[in-house]
Amino acid sequence: MTTSGLRTTPFHSRTAALVRGQTWRRWAGYVVASSYDLVHDLEYAAIRGTAALIDVTPLFKYRVRGPDSAALLDRIVTRDVTRCALGQVMYTPWCDPEGKVMDDGTVTRLADHHFRLTSAHPNLRWLHQNALGLQVEIEDETSETATLSLQGPAAREILVRLADQDVTGLRFFRAAPANLDGIPVVVTRTGYTGDLGYEIWVQNERAESLWDLLVATGAPFGLMPTGLLAMDVARIEAGLLLIDVDYISARQAMIEPQKSSPFELNLGWTVAREKAPFVGQRALEDEREHGSAWAFRGLVVDWDSLEALFTEVGLPPQLPTTAWRTSTPVYADGKQVGYATSGCWSPLLKKYIALAHIESSHAELGTEVALEMTIEHRRKQARATVVKTPFFDPERKRA
Amino acid sequence: MTSASSNSCDALVIGGGHNGLVCGAYLARAGRKVLVLERRPVLGGAAVTEEVFPGFQFSVFSYVVSLLRPEIIRDLDLPSHGLHIVPLESTFNPLPNGDYLATWADAEETRSELYRHSPRDADAYQQFGRLMQRMAMAVKPLLDISPPDPASWRPKDLLAMGRLAKHFRDLGEKDFHALVKLMTMSSADYLGEWFESEALKAAKSASGIIGTFLGPRSPGTAYVLLHHYMGEIDGVFRAWGFARGGTGAVSESIASAARRFGAEIRTDAPVRRVLVKKGRARGVVLDGGEEIHARTVVSSLDPRRTFLEMVEPADLPEDLVEAVGRFRFRGSSGKVNLALSEPPNFTALPGDGPHLRGAIAIAPSVDYLERAYDDAKYGEFSRRPFLDIVIPSMIDPGMAPHGKHVMSIFVQYAPYHRTGGWNDQSREAFGDAVIDTLAEYAPNIRSAILHRQIITPADIEAVTGLSEGNIFQGELALSQMFFLRPAPAWADHRTPVRGYYQCGSGTHPGGGVMGASGRLAARAVLADGGS
Numbered sequence: 029m030t031t032s033g034l035r036t037t038p039f040h041s042r043t044a045a046l047v048r049g050q051t052w053r054r055w056a057g058y059v060v061a062s063s064y065d066l067v068h069d070l071e072y073a074a075i076r077g078t079a080a081l082i083d084v085t086p087l088f089k090y091r092v093r094g095p096d097s098a099a100l101l102d103r104i105v106t107r108d109v110t111r112c113a114l115g116q117v118m119y120t121p122w123c124d125p126e127g128k129v130m131d132d133g134t135v136t137r138l139a140d141h142h143f144r145l146t147s148a149h150p151n152l153r154w155l156h157q158n159a160l161g162l163q164v165e166i167e168d169e170t171s172e173t174a175t176l177s178l179q180g181p182a183a184r185e186i187l188v189r190l191a192d193q194d195v196t197g198l199r200f201f202r203a204a205p206a207n208l209d210g211i212p213v214v215v216t217r218t219g220y221t222g223d224l225g226y227e228i229w230v231q232n233e234r235a236e237s238l239w240d241l242l243v244a245t246g247a248p249f250g251l252m253p254t255g256l257l258a259m260d261v262a263r264i265e266a267g268l269l270l271i272d273v274d275y276i277s278a279r280q281a282m283i284e285p286q287k288s289s290p291f292e293l294n295l296g297w298t299v300a301r302e303k304a305p306f307v308g309q310r311a312l313e314d315e316r317e318h319g320s321a322w323a324f325r326g327l328v329v330d331w332d333s334l335e336a337l338f339t340e341v342g343l344p345p346q347l348p349t350t351a352w353r354t355s356t357p358v359y360a361d362g363k364q365v366g367y368a369t370s371g372c373w374s375p376l377l378k379k380y381i382a383l384a385h386i387e388s389s390h391a392e393l394g395t396e397v398a399l400e401m402t403i404e405h406r407r408k409q410a411r412a413t414v415v416k417t418p419f420f421d422p423e424r425k426r427a
Numbered sequence: 428m429t430s431a432s433s434n435s436c437d438a439l440v441i442g443g444g445h446n447g448l449v450c451g452a453y454l455a456r457a458g459r460k461v462l463v464l465e466r467r468p469v470l471g472g473a474a475v476t477e478e479v480f481p482g483f484q485f486s487v488f489s490y491v492v493s494l495l496r497p498e499i500i501r502d503l504d505l506p507s508h509g510l511h512i513v514p515l516e517s518t519f520n521p522l523p524n525g526d527y528l529a530t531w532a533d534a535e536e537t538r539s540e541l542y543r544h545s546p547r548d549a550d551a552y553q554q555f556g557r558l559m560q561r562m563a564m565a566v567k568p569l570l571d572i573s574p575p576d577p578a579s580w581r582p583k584d585l586l587a588m589g590r591l592a593k594h595f596r597d598l599g600e601k602d603f604h605a606l607v608k609l610m611t612m613s614s615a616d617y618l619g620e621w622f623e624s625e626a627l628k629a630a631k632s633a634s635g636i637i638g639t640f641l642g643p644r645s646p647g648t649a650y651v652l653l654h655h656y657m658g659e660i661d662g663v664f665r666a667w668g669f670a671r672g673g674t675g676a677v678s679e680s681i682a683s684a685a686r687r688f689g690a691e692i693r694t695d696a697p698v699r700r701v702l703v704k705k706g707r708a709r710g711v712v713l714d715g716g717e718e719i720h721a722r723t724v725v726s727s728l729d730p731r732r733t734f735l736e737m738v739e740p741a742d743l744p745e746d747l748v749e750a751v752g753r754f755r756f757r758g759s760s761g762k763v764n765l766a767l768s769e770p771p772n773f774t775a776l777p778g779d780g781p782h783l784r785g786a787i788a789i790a791p792s793v794d795y796l797e798r799a800y801d802d803a804k805y806g807e808f809s810r811r812p813f814l815d816i817v818i819p820s821m822i823d824p825g826m827a828p829h830g831k832h833v834m835s836i837f838v839q840y841a842p843y844h845r846t847g848g849w850n851d852q853s854r855e856a857f858g859d860a861v862i863d864t865l866a867e868y869a870p871n872i873r874s875a876i877l878h879r880q881i882i883t884p885a886d887i888e889a890v891t892g893l894s895e896g897n898i899f900q901g902e903l904a905l906s907q908m909f910f911l912r913p914a915p916a917w918a919d920h921r922t923p924v925r926g927y928y929q930c931g932s933g934t935h936p937g938g939g940v941m942g943a944s945g946r947l948a949a950r951a952v953l954a955d956g957g958s
Contacts, residue, residue, distance in 0.1 A: 066533035070784070070822070073513045077671045077823065182824075250824045331498065344564050375514075376506050378497040420506060 034059050037085035038174040038235035042243075046253055053256050056148070058086040063255035068350070069375065071258035075221050076376055078250030079180035081242055082259055084220070084227065087133075090145040090155060091169045096162035097141050103158050104307055105135060106290055108300040112137045117201040117216050120298050121290050127311030128278035128287035129295070130154070132269060136203045136216060144169075144214075144229075148271040149279070158307070174235040178242060179225030179262075181424055182249040187215065187226060189245050195226070200426040211238050220259060222266020224424040260351040261372045264383060267326060267417025269293060273353045274324070274369040274383055289315055292385070294324040294417065323391035326417040327358070327368060329380035329399055333411035341404045347373040347380065358384050359398040359409060365390040368399060374419065381419050382412070390414070436460040436691070438723040438952065439711055441698045441737065442892075442931070444472020447727030448681040448692075449945030450930040450952075452503050454723075455688035457953050462719065463682075463690060464711070466697035466892065469675070470682050472727070473891045473898060474940055476675025480878040482828040483766040486674040487882070488891060489898070490762075490817055490835040491515065491786070493667045494657055494941040495677065503684040510680035512668040513822050517785030519776070520630045521868040527775035528626040529782060545624040555621050558605060559656040565598050565606055566653060570936045573919035573947055574910040609649050610905060615793045617649035625792045633790040633813055636839065638898045638938065640757040642800030643793050647905045654903075654939060667786065671823050677940060701726070701737045701927060708926035723926050723952055727945065729893060729900035730754050730913035730933040734922070743923050750914035754933075755907060758884030758896030759803060761841035763861045765834040766827070766878040770818060771869035784821045789814040789864055803840030806847075808857045811864050813839045831877070836861060843884035843895040854881050899938030900931045909935060920948040921955075928952055 035058045037043075043061050051062040060083050063071055074080040092101060102109035107120040114137050121132040133147035145151070155166045178186065187195045190208040195215055198204055203216040211234045219225035230238045243251065263270065271277060275293055276286045289312065290299050299312050338345045351372035358366040371382030382399060390397060393416055398409035440451045443465030451463040469475050473488040492512055500510065516532035528544060530537045534553065542549040568591070575587035595603060608617060614635030618628045634655050635648035642648075655667075670676040682692055701724050702709040710720035726733040734743060734751045770783050790796055790813050799809035815837040820827040827833045838861050845853065858881035866872050884896025893900060901907055910918045912935045920928055920935075930948030932938035 065781075066531075066536060067516070069514050069532065070516060073511075073822070077511050077513055248824055248829055250822060331501065344560060376511060378500045422507075 035171075037083055038232040039083045039085065039176070039239050042236060042239045043083055043253065047255075051255070055256070056086040056088065060086060061253070061255035063257045064253050068255060068257040071252055071254040072261055072375060074250065074252035074254055075180050075223060075258060075262045077181065078252070079178060079182040079186055079246050080221075080252055080254035080258065081239075081246065082177040082179065082254050082256075083175075084177045085174045087170075087175060088147045088150055089169045089173050089175075090147070090151065091167040092143045092145055092155070092164055093141055094162075094164040095141055096164045097143050098137075099304075100155070100159050100162050100164050101135055101143055101145065102304055102306060104154070106295075106299045106306065106308070106312070107135070108303040109135055109143075110303070114140065115203050117203050117218055119201070119218075121293070121295050123290065123308030123312065124278040125308055125311070126278070126287075127289050127308035127315060128281070129275060129290055129293060130278045131271065132295075134216075134218060136214075138203065138205075138214065149277055172232055174230050174232050174238075176228045176230070176238060176242065177219050177221075177225060178228060178246075179219045179221040179223050179254075181224055182246070182251070183225050186242070186246045186249050186251060190241065191215070198226075208238065209241050211241065213238065220266075220268055221262035222268065222418050222420060222425060223262065223422060224427070257350050260370075261374070264351055264370050264372050264381060265374050265376065265418065265420040267294075267383065267419060269295075269324075269383075270353075270370065288322065288324075288385070289320060291315055291320040292322040292324060320388055322366075322385050323388050325384055325386050325391055325393075326415040326419055327371075327382040327384050327397065327399060327412040328415050328419070329382070330411040330413065331380070334380060334401070337401065337403050337408045337410055343404070349373075356382070357400040358386060358412070359400070360390045360395070365397065377420060379419070383417070386414060434718070435710070435720040436462045437721060438462075438725065439464065439719060439721040440725045440727060440930070441701075441711065442466070442472060442727035443470040443678070443682070443692060443694065444727050444931070445474045445678050445681060445940055445942055446930050446932060446945035446948075447472070447725070448678060448685055449499060449503075449942040450725050450727065450949045451690045451692070452681055452685035452688055453946055453949035454952060455685055455690035456503070457949075459723075461685070461690040462721070463685065463692040464696040464698050464713070464719075465692070465694045467890075468694050470692065470694060471675045471678030473887070473893060474674045474678045476673030479764060479880050480766045483831070483833050483878065484673055484826045485764045485833055485880065486669070486819065486835055487764065487880070488762060488887065489674045489940055490819075490837060491667055491669050492674065492677060492940050494654065494939040496941055496943050496946065499942045499946055503681060505680045505684060508680035508683035508687075509672070509676060511671040511676075513671055515667040515669060515785050515817065517782055518630065519773075519782035519785060519787045520626060520790060521773050521775040521787075522626055522791045523867070525775055527773070527782075528624075528630055531781075541624070541627065544626060545622070548622045548624045548627050551621050552627075556656070559653060561602055562606055562609055562653055563656040565595070565602060567657065568594055569909060570657070570943055573951065574912075574935050576910045576916055576918065579916065609653060611646060612649040613644045613646050614648040614652055615643040615797075617652070629790045629792045629796060630788060632793055633788055633796060633815070636796065636800070636813070637815070637837070638760060639902050639904060640755075640759040640803070640840070640842070641904065643796045645800075650905060651903060669817060669819050669823070673819065673826065674940065681942070698737070701924070703738055703742050703924055703927070706742065706923075706925055708924050723928065725928040725930050725948055725952065727931045729756070729897070729931055730929070731756070731894045732892065733929050733931065733933070738924055738927065747914055747917060747923060754913055755902045755904065756843070756895035756897040757902060758843035758887060758893070758898070759841065760837060760839040760896075760898060761808075761857060761884060761887070762880075762882040763836040763838055763858055764880040764882070765836065765876055767832040767834055767872075767875045768877055769871065769875045770821065770832050771834070771865070771875065772871040773869045775868065783818055787816040787818075789816075789868060799840055803842045806842060806845055808841045808845065808853075808860060809839070810860055812841070812861060814861065814864060815839075816865075836865070841884055843888070843897075849883045849885040854883050854886070857881060857883060900933030903937050908937060912937060920944070920951040
């Protein structure tokens with residue numbers, strides 16, 4: 029189905045009936061709900077308190093099959109796909125030959141020779157380019173497979189009621205096929221909120237039934253259909269990156285400084301040390317040895333400093349009600365040492381938080397910096413501290 | 428029962444309510460060896476969650492959170508200890524004529540709802556909100572300091588008064604005048620200057636009387652309205668909410684933080700009195716006779732217990748003993764907690780809906796509220812009381828068994844000094860009045876009730892120790908606030924007994940699960956180099 033050239037997801041008949049304020053956001057050529065209610069506070073509260081149901085269908089999805097499927101993916105991504113066990117999900121970035129990040133997503137091993145790759149940007153061409161001489165079959169399954177993200181502390185209890193196979197045993201970043209009340213799905217213990225949660229992958233034809241089933245089963249647990257505004261706050265609290273916002277794909281960068289390496293995005297842990305050659309490997313080994321110019325860190329704005337800036341002009345602190353994504357200068361010792369790319373007021377932590385690129389010399393945890401803020405049309409600086417991410421990391425996420 | 432090591436410590440805190448725990452946590456964070464002693468088996472004082480009926484969890488006493496200081500949440504990292512406050516987004520007031528008045532999270536939606544009742548009020552509502560925000564800003568600096576005594580000539584007080592004087596001068600004429608009105612008027616009169624809709628005036632003025640033995644037409648109640656706006660200038664947009672897991676989860680998270688900082692917390696440890704030698708606190712004696720020694724003792728109990736029960740009046744100046752004796756408690760409210768088989772079905776707005784996720788009040792008119800007060804003035808509970816209702820299980824289903832609900836009903840007025848006193852019979856009659864009132868608006872309530880717990884002010888006192896069942900440890904009236912809370916010259920969380928401090932909500936800035944008193948008291952202890 030199309031709406032003025034934009035696609036709607038297979039859940040649209042259900043979500044459209046619930047969006048009260050015609051608040052839609054565009055995502056990879058689709059429209060999905062920004063929020064269902066007029067304000068998104070309770071949707072956010074559901075992510076952290078009960079369970080949220082989020083339509084994440086627009087993610088790009090590729091089916092990679094064949095004897096060389098592992099080899100192909102291993103050649104592309106920074107993590108060691110040969111070590112990806114059956115039923116394992118790996119979060120990973122992938123780079124250009126200069127070791128600069130082009131995209132990030134997940135690799136799921138569904139069978140010995142069958143993987144699913146998800147990504148934020150299209151990667152069909154890139155997959156084919158790297159598949160020369162390999163025995164693989166690559167299919168874009170984005171428009172065949174719909175995805176619902178079930179996130180929050182009650183997510184497991186809800187799934188347990190439905191799964192004919194025990195999903196309670198599903199560990200963090202693991203996948204399993206399941207049958208939810210007769211609907212065949214793949215369940216992965218993944219998400220974009222930093223909370224306990226699952227993503228459920230279903231063929232389009234069964235998408236509406238899956239939605240109805242989850243809503244009906246989840247309602248007594250406080251499940252709420254939740255839009256992207258609430259998820260955006262949660263993902264910042266979780267310190268999770270967003271392409272086009274927190275970094276620019278090396279494919280789209282116009283100039284070198286717009287590119288970032290995995291190390292510069294706090295993703296050094298994803299660059300496998302000993303693995304077969306992959307795109308960007310040499311540059312990344314070199315960077316690992318010689319260090320990176322930039323780091324990606326959390327910032328917590330000092331409340332007293334923020335409040336003082338507003339008090340100066342006679343206002344109570346004005347806090348953003350949604351996450352912002354405007355590049356914002358970060359200073360130290362009177363000069364600019366970086367820029368924040370997303371930020372929000374965390375309703376849970378009662379903290380003003382941001383994700384920022386910081387020059388390595390100022391990126392040590394605990395460093396005092398200043399974040400630019402526009403207060404009554406004037407540029408001011410609020411004190412902030414460099415911290416590690418995630419800002420919020422509940423035990424239940426992995427438990 | 429106790430280890431030898433716990434027979435002495437740096438600081439003892441009497442009472443494991445939220446303020447005692449906050450104080451203990453801050454002291455432990457500063458490196459002090461802290462022991463918190465709670466009389467009951469459960470921590471939290473009036474901020475407790477208890478499974479009153481199997482499978483049904485209740486915030487037995489305090490039921491909503493708005494003013495818990497955000498800096499405490501940050502300093503003690505309470506979210507990592509499980510604290511999650513969920514916003515109460517709406518208010519819903521069913522009316523006797525079958526209509527209702529609601530406010531919603533979205534300002535435009537609220538405006539169109541108010542417009543139904545009065546187009547003029549719909550305009551006034553937002554301007555009123557702005558003014559109240561500015562007023563809250565004006566008062567806020569008072570909350571963060573131990574209040575100076577304007578009658579004192581001590582340099583410390585003079586300096587602080589000077590700063591406050593400048594602060595209030597800077598407000599500007601218009602705001603200053605508005606503030607004085609707010610400090611002196613009744614909530615009904617103050618709201619009458621703004622609104623014409625009876626339902627709106629009633630809904631708003633109800634928040635001015637909570638926990639106070641005053642009616643909406645009593646002068647001084649307007650100030651309490653301000654408390655409702657205080658949270659909004661602190662980065663808590665939807666100021667009112669409840670803690671996931673009930674109000675007890677607030678206490679539990681603070682306790683967990685205190686323990687992480689090294690504090691020890693003992694329950695079932697009732698303190699009989701404070702050991703005082705030569706005008707100095709030395710520790711406490713428990714009911715069982717056990718002595719625990721410490722150079723700092725902090726009481727989170729109310730002023731009456733802190734000064735008249737925990738220590739000998741002989742250790743205190745006479746004027747303080749007199750002032751505390753005069754401190755007004757006069758509990759004015761009770762609670763009814765219901766276990767429900769189904770949600771209430773309001774005639775004015777039938778079925779399930781977002782209105783059941785917010786606050787629900789039975790406060791149809793100012794006259795209704797004033798009449799409810801009339802009953803109490805003459806020694807009886809209100810035949811048709813003001814009810815402030817929340818159904819936590821609508822947002823936090825874990826509070827009740829699958830598909831069932833818990834309802835918390837705050838009831839005013841229920842005078843502690845009821846003619847004839849409180850007994851099983853009057854308690855039941857009080858509970859019946861509450862159910863009868865609610866049933867007029869939601870007739871299904873009678874058949875939905877599985878269990879009911881009725882709490883009179885006498886019960887509040889008996890269970891929590893709050894004198895006369897006052898939920899704020901003493902009325903939040905202007906004559907008992909700021910430098911007068913709890914007594915002139917002793918509003919800075921210290922006492923005449925060296926090493927003995929007070930941190931309950933009977934001290935500045937007062938009640939409301941704020942935690943501010945506990946924090947300010949800890950600050951006073953540390954400033955004195957206590958322990």
